[in-house]
Amino acid sequence: EPEVTQTPSHQVTQMGQEVILRCVPISNHLYFYWYRQILGQKVEFLVSFYNNEISEKSEIFDDQFSVERPDGSNFTLKIRSTKLEDSAMYFCASSDQVTGVTGELFFGEGSRLTVL
């Protein structure tokens, strides 16, 4: 069964360093998402991506964050200069329909980011 894969499963980094989290969505999906979950808190929407551009982003997704789909298969989240409060589990998701309709999101297993 096709699934969303994420790498790395866990990354430890120093504050101020750049981090790239990678995701391979399900191959025929067109809509891609990043969510994050700070330990013990709710899952928060970061950004949605469609047709090679951001379709929506939350207030969390500031200038330190960027996304791209560099090669037609990977979907990456870059954090330019990490802060302690960026420590969280980051989930990638994909869908064949926009969530505002009926789209079920298919999630990866998450990438745990620890910023020291």
Added chain:
Amino acid sequence: AQTVTQSQPEMSVQEAETVTLSCTYDTSESDYYLFWYKQPPSRQMILVIRQEAYKQQNATENRFSVNFQKAAKSFSLKISDSQLGDAAMFFCAYSGDDMRFGAGTRLTVKP
């Protein structure tokens, strides 16, 4: 902005018994979708059940069913005949312009 509230951080149920997880949401929209996702330990979230707001009939999927009360903005999940494999974090989600999640309920199943 839409908010989703799960008031039960943890719930416990005896194997083979029934448990209900609660969820409320806030929205001004009339057309939307509601979901329950399950996240087993160290695994990805998977969809358990989905409800369209325009449908009055409550969705069911095998042992999982919902009690959708649109006027009260309530969307609870009932798990019947609980199994050990049901142990997981359960997230309620609202889908309008984007998908918003509740904080989750950790379900423990006792043998």
